[in-house]
Amino acid sequence: MPGEAELRLRERLSKLRSAALLRGARVSSEVERLERQLERIEHQPMGDEIWHVVELARDDDRPYTLDYVERLFEDVFRIHGDRVRADDAAIVAGLGSFDGRTVAFIGHQKGRDIKDRVRRNFGSAHPEGYRKAIRMMELADRHSIPLVTFVDTPGAYPGVAAEQHGQGGAIARCHQTMLRIGVPAVACVIGEGGSGGASAIAVADRVLMQENAIYSVISPEGCAAILWRDVEEKEKAAAAFKLDAGHSLELGAVDVVVPEPGGGAQTDHDEAARLLGEAIREALEELSGASGEELRRRRRARFRALGVFV
């Protein structure tokens, strides 16, 4: 029996097929991608299963941005500082070589041990971090270097200094810069995609999401506290706003769901990196050849199309 999600995906697929003549090559590659997705998502998580995904996405042993960077890229050089006031360790950025070609990367970074976690503020960035990300995006654009981002944050840091240094404006401008650059951009949601602090570096031409990652407008705890007036209802909240990869794909927020090793990415970092690397490679290949202007136009159109209303 096909699930509701599968039916909707099939519907989207049939719409795309009929539009293929009108919109050319991009659509046919999208059809193929959707077909592959369809095979993968015969089953979408519900209720308890969604909460299990939240736990996997937050697993202490899950690979973080730099685990992927060291496995996928060579000759890595990391940039530091926002050139205004500080270096925010919750966001890392730099250049590296991927399949012999230079790429720029940006990612949220969580720490492994207590000291590192505190230094990296549990992956919650201040405006300084978003300004560093903007620096990297502009550098990539200046030198026609494709951009790969890794999204893994519970959310931007809600602190007094963060607000005083312009958190809202920095996140807005980070989104804006990603919509401006004329180089291919691929975003990977690898763990927690928490709110505006996550989407700020995910406004890409292709948005990939690992199968046990989550992507949401607010943390389940935050949502439970506001709507249920009780943080303990977090499991209900998570199930209600469907923050798993299958639903994110169905709603159009992400383009590709990337498989993980059995049991989750934390069980085998090398294999997780290999699978993610393959998906990044494929996405970059699809995007190669398009002009900067074309990429920008399509990227804006892609995000402008998101939303459901009557």
Next chain:
Amino acid sequence: MAERIDVSIEQRGAPVQNEKPHPNTCPRCDSHYRDDELDAALWVCPHCGHHFPMSARRRIEQLADPGSFIAEAEELRSEDPLGFFDLRPYTERLAEAELKTGLGDAMVIGQASIDALPTQLAIMEFAFMGGSMGSVVGEKFARACDSALERRVPLVSVSASGGARMQEGILALMQLPKTIAAVEDLHDAGCALISVVAHPTTGGVLASFASLGDVLIAEPASLMSFAGPRVVQQTTREKLPDDFGLAESNYRLGHVDAVVPRHELRSTVSRLVRLFSDAG
């Protein structure tokens, strides 16, 4: 040791402490007004200058030349893409908000003139589900940008929002890049965005179009912060500064261009519309 006094009789008639004050009672100076008094005063306390919330409809009346406003995209309504149900279904909350405000969602857009100069307006309604931004608000803002750029006129936005609308899940978050993409299109066409920040402008709206105006104007004492004071307090357990996130501290810290009392808002916006209309 002082003797215990039985206070039960005095307490009997005392007001219940947690009861919400009447909406027309000034939270700052306790003065109380009739609707028509506050309306005539632009919903600013005549005694102490406190700015009460102002409906989108009244804001349009204040900003636009009389009779010049032509609403657009009024027919748009939210769907319930997630089948969202917290303590109550999302669809019920939507219907209730529409009954309460008479509006289809938390933003009103349309064409208008201000002192005879053509402009586009995009005005948020906080009374509609806390001004939260879901698919309809995002779409309306994007259409306001398109309407402005087609007519080559400045866009004036007034934001008042608690942030993204949780009930629409990830699609609500996607309204951040969506509205920002629309601002980019507007700016590419050489049109200006004049962003007016009213109380409160927080979360996803502050982290998207509201922060990207060519100029930012805030009403006095408006809260403009990405995270609300309660969340910051709970997360950091720091004592917050008294003026945390307020328009005045944002002005001091360089995040807004001007703090303008509501009585001067129309003339300030009008001046900016003229300056941008005469540019280039």
